[in-house]
Amino acid sequence: MSVQHYENFPVASWLCPPALRPPITAIYWFARTADDLADEGNALPAQRHADLQAYRTDLHRVAAGLAASERWRGVFEPLGRMIQQHQLPPRLLDDLLTAFIRDIDNPIYPDREAVLDYCRYSANPIGRLLLHLYGVQDEVALRQSDAVCSALQLINFWQDLSVDLPRGRHYIPNSDLRQHQLPRSQLLCRPPSAAHRALLADLVGWARRLMLEGAPLVHRLPGRMGWELRLVVQGGLRVLEKIEAMDETSFVSRPTVAAADAPLLLWRALWMPRS
Numbered sequence: 186m187s188v189q190h191y192e193n194f195p196v197a198s199w200l201c202p203p204a205l206r207p208p209i210t211a212i213y214w215f216a217r218t219a220d221d222l223a224d225e226g227n228a229l230p231a232q233r234h235a236d237l238q239a240y241r242t243d244l245h246r247v248a249a250g251l252a253a254s255e256r257w258r259g260v261f262e263p264l265g266r267m268i269q270q271h272q273l274p275p276r277l278l279d280d281l282l283t284a285f286i287r288d289i290d291n292p293i294y295p296d297r298e299a300v301l302d303y304c305r306y307s308a309n310p311i312g313r314l315l316l317h318l319y320g321v322q323d324e325v326a327l328r329q330s331d332a333v334c335s336a337l338q339l340i341n342f343w344q345d346l347s348v349d350l351p352r353g354r355h356y357i358p359n360s361d362l363r364q365h366q367l368p369r370s371q372l373l374c375r376p377p378s379a380a381h382r383a384l385l386a387d388l389v390g391w392a393r394r395l396m397l398e399g400a401p402l403v404h405r406l407p408g409r410m411g412w413e414l415r416l417v418v419q420g421g422l423r424v425l426e427k428i429e430a431m432d433e434t435s436f437v438s439r440p441t442v443a444a445a446d447a448p449l450l451l452w453r454a455l456w457m458p459r460s
Contacts, residue, residue: 242254287303
């Protein structure tokens with residue numbers, strides 16, 4: 186499965202048990218198509234809102250056992266089957282659409298709590314859907330999954346600053362900008378200043394703490410599921426290391442995890458601490 190457009194998805198999906206590939210694929214294409222409606226092409230905001238509302242209507246129809254419109258038949262026919270077959274919670278799928286709709290207008294977030302509220306819609310539902318498919322539903326596991334997924338979303342934000350800021354996407358909260366006395370209008374100034382670097386160091390620390398808070402979940406998930414999550418966690422932490430190695434200059438270029446990082450990720454995945 187390609188993850189070029191919709192990043193909030195397991196990067197190690199080849200580890201997924203074959204029996205769960207159909208529902209995970211259906212969820213992925215549902216999310217990716219919604220992401221494209223919100224973000225790709227030249228449509229005006231009003232059209233994007235209308236398209237996503239129509240898309241949400243189709244979700245509600247298939248969740249009720251009805252046929253979707255012809256427009257997204259290829260997305261909703263398999264998704265409808267998977268909702269019925271695996272009892273997928275439609276509310277979690279609907280939450281993803283809330284995040285995509287928010288993205289259309291490029292909001293400014295006042296504080297970290299507001300950013301985490303966005304993550305609650307944009308990222309956390311993916312983890313909860315996957316746990317549902319694996320039959321894991323206890324509250325501790327759900328909280329840890331939310332922490333991992335929110336951390337992955339934050340990591341993607343700080344990894345993509347050089348891409349998002351020129352497009353008007355601002356996920357750095359106002360409270361952090363005030364703390365570092367850095368006006369939002371200066372985020373695109375080059376070269377990055379000491380204030381830029383200090384700001385990003387704080388944001389990286391925030392994402393790392395959240396990831397480590399949820400990481401013990403890997404020891405509660407058996408088999409392929411646990412190994413997939415180990416690699417996802419280690420991949421996210423590795424991106425944070427690369428941001429730091431760049432002296433927090435992801436304002437200028439985008440750090441990535443490459444094939445050369447695989448041995449290190451596998452080694453770290455093998456020896457993850459329990460707390």
